Amino acid sequence: MLDRGSPEPAYSQLARILREKIVSGEYRPGQRIPSVPKLTATFNVAAMTVRQAIDQLNREGVIARERGRGTFVKPAQLGSAMFGLDDLRRQMTDESVDVRVLGARSVPASKRVAARLKVGEGALVISIKRLLLRDDQPIFYHSEYLVRDPRRALVEAELSVTSLRGLFSGVGEASVKNGELTLHASSLMESEAQYLGEEVGTLAWVVEHLFNDFHDKPVSWGRFICRADRLTMKAQIGISNEAPPAHRSGS
Numbered sequence: 001m002l003d004r005g006s007p008e009p010a011y012s013q014l015a016r017i018l019r020e021k022i023v024s025g026e027y028r029p030g031q032r033i034p035s036v037p038k039l040t041a042t043f044n045v046a047a048m049t050v051r052q053a054i055d056q057l058n059r060e061g062v063i064a065r066e067r068g069r070g071t072f073v074k075p076a077q078l079g080s081a082m083f084g085l086d087d088l089r090r091q092m093t094d095e096s097v098d099v100r101v102l103g104a105r106s107v108p109a110s111k112r113v114a115a116r117l118k119v120g121e122g123a124l125v126i127s128i129k130r131l132l133l134r135d136d137q138p139i140f141y142h143s144e145y146l147v148r149d150p151r152r153a154l155v156e157a158e159l160s161v162t163s164l165r166g167l168f169s170g171v172g173e174a175s176v177k178n179g180e181l182t183l184h185a186s187s188l189m190e191s192e193a194q195y196l197g198e199e200v201g202t203l204a205w206v207v208e209h210l211f212n213d214f215h216d217k218p219v220s221w222g223r224f225i226c227r228a229d230r231l232t233m234k235a236q237i238g239i240s241n242e243a244p245p246a247h248r249s250g251s
Contacts, residue, residue, distance in 0.1 A: 002043060010045055011052035017043075018053060019062060022073050029075035033063065087232045088207065088224070091132070091139065102129040102195070106148060113145045116210060116221040124148045128222075131195055139230055141195045144222030176219065179211040185228070192225050203228040 002013045021027050034042065039050045054071060057063045064074045091097055107127045114121040125145045132140040186206045193200045207224040 002045065011049045011056065014039070014043060014045065014049060014053035015056040018057060019060075022062060027073050029073050032070045032072050035070065086234075091134075094134070096134055097139070098133045100131045100133060102131055104128045109145070113221065117145060117147050117218045119147060138196045139226060141192050141225045142222060143225070144220060146220045147218065176211045177214045177216070179209055182208040183233075184208070186225075188225070188227075196225070196227065198227060205231045207231075 002010050002017075004010075006013065018027075018033065027033050033039075036047055036050045036054075039045075039053075040047050043050075054063065054065075058065065058071075062074060063071050065071050105127055106124045108122045109117065109119055109125045111121050113125060114123065117125060119125065125148050128142075128144045128146070130142040130144075131138050132142065184206050186204050188196065188198055188200060188202045188204050190200050192204070193202060205226055205228055209220075209222055209224070210218055211220040213219050
């Protein structure tokens with residue numbers, strides 16, 4: 001039953017109890033959970049409390065509502081798996097990892113760069129090449145292009161939009177509204193292999209990124225490149241034994 005003296009809100013307690021019933025198998029994937037009136041009577045709480053608990057579990061992806069039928073436990077779906085980049089983030093924010101700027105200069109945009117940044121082919125953009133090292137051993141090669149702003153010095157551009165640790169720790173450039181990451185496999189080209197100390201053709205991961213400003217215009221496009229065994233990604237499918245951190249308290 002709910003603990004009336006707990007600082008945790010009643011709806012959060014109820015959501016946790018229902019989640020535990022799902023995790024234990026009392027409510028199976030595809031099975032309908034009890035109705036709002038039944039849960040209200042069972043736990044001696046208001047209907048609003050039950051609805052809030054169900055809303056929370058719905059946001060967490062544990063259950064799904066079907067109009068006219070009720071609320072059901074969601075089955076595990078491979079198609080809904082989301083891969084996190086925690087491994088990449090840890091390496092970006094690790095204080096033992098050194099970021100070495102190999103070069104930063106203005107260059108004419110190639111056809112490919114122009115298409116990504118939505119500028120004219122041949123327009124001047126800023127090219128920055130970096131190498132990320134741990135214990136003097138290269139782990140990532142980073143190539144990036146920024147839209148050139150004549151009002152901003154090259155050094156300022158390097159320290160703002162492209163602050164690697166800032167972007168991965170959530171305190172990056174304030175002018176970046178959103179972005180997208182694309183992951184694909186590749187093999188190292190000559191210049192990439194040279195910087196990473198690997199053989200040409202070695203299998204590699206490429207994490208391509210594109211950042212946009214608050215006018216939805218691209219400001220930066222680039223690629224992180226690493227040997228295939230340097231980056232690991234995991235995805236959770238089905239229902240975890242623990243609720244997401246944001247739902248563990250009554251905040």
